Amino acid sequence: MPDEITGTHSYRDFIDPSAPMYLSDLDILEALQDKTHVTPHRLAQDRFRENVLRLQLRDLERIGAVTQIGLETYQENSYGSRLLRDPPEKHIENDILDVEGISPDAFQADDWRLRDFGSVNAQVIKQLNKEFYEEPGSTYGEVRENEPGLTKQRISNVIDSDIRRLIREFPTTAPLPEACAHWIRAIVGLHLFPDANHRTATNSLEYLVEQSDGPSDRIITPSIPRFVLHSKYTRTFQSDVRYNTLWAKDELFSVWHRYFTHTLCPGLEERRPHDPPTETLDQVLETAREVLNGIEKDASNDSGS
Missing domain, CATH: 1.10.10.10 (Winged helix-like DNA-binding domain superfamily/Winged helix DNA-binding domain)
Incomplete structure (x- = not known):
């Protein structure tokens, strides 16, 4: 094949x-x-x-x-x-x-799995991310300020064979909530693109679920921003996604498995309210990232001196 x-x-x-x-x-x-x-x-x-x-x-x-x-x-x-x-x-x-x-x-039956990748390939995923970058008014972190060409180049430079491997080795026998969680975890955890990895993952997943005649209208719901934030915290502080651990069921997988179980199989209890507000937690995360980046730069400078 x-x-x-x-x-x-x-x-x-x-x-x-x-x-x-x-x-x-x-x-x-x-x-x-x-x-x-x-x-x-x-x-x-x-x-x-x-x-x-x-x-x-x-x-x-x-x-x-x-x-x-x-x-x-x-x-x-x-x-x-x-x-x-x-x-x-x-x-x-x-x-x-x-x-x-x-x-x-x-x-499970085919409509409760992800097996048909006819609508999504490496070029489609890269183009989707590029559209998020080029969309007027869209928030997308530049690789380097005032150098838009560099950001576009980084998007284009994502290796097609890496994405093809993700598709080729995808857990096609997993039930739909589990499969969806694996797809998001893979793209988000590998951090393929400079920014908008969550948006790229969720939007491409909509295509995949629709292609499999599944409930694609339940992939992106009003509750997703909170899970995206939780996902960012988990990716930053807990999860280590590599090509040999793509389908591991770690904390990052659990975040998304819970989300898709909730949206695709309604009835899962809500364990706690969204408090503190998502916007506040997002600001805390950005501050934590800046501190971590500073620590890494200091460590790099010390090792080079």
Whole structure:
């Protein structure tokens, strides 16, 4: 399958056990035989695609082939051992299990997942961010004051293959609220663009949900500014998003998983009012960022002296 996604896909379509960066499902089950437990990081050994292994383990857990015993921590079970000894001929190819064929009830319908990326690719996402920069009256932080060409260049210089990898390895088997949270966390956490990463993430997500015939009108709601602010705090002080941890379920994921569970599955209780006001907290965050930037500059100057 080509690098560019043109329609519906599964991240599993790209797993090639003959390539040096992947493990098959049976490889994972075999590794579990020799260990008390595994994590994606432990399995990856700095050789294999940790992020893909993370999704494979989740799908194996969905069909009951491994048992989750802690955060990102799994151990073998009797069903997984049986699959390893006697793989189902109708549901396996190149040691990759057809997990949806084995256990169809463990996965949501297509309109409750994100699988169709026909309307969103690297160029679309970059153009969307550029439009936020060029929109009259829009707030967008310049890379350097009075040098608009530099900001546009930084937007254009975002590497297409990085965004394609995000799409190619996306958790296409995850339920919609979880999938939406992963999409926002990835773009926001990687901080692909100089500014407007939250706006780029949420607007592109609207396209994706609409393409999948999902409830796209519930992606951006009146409550989102508060969650964006919470997301900024979490990204600044707690979360560390890298390409090998794109789909980890950390604090930043939790912020957005709660938001999308609330908007897509109404009924989740409100735990506290929006107090202090969002505007006040936004000012506090900007002050904290300025202090942090000053500390980093002082540390850099000290190391260079």
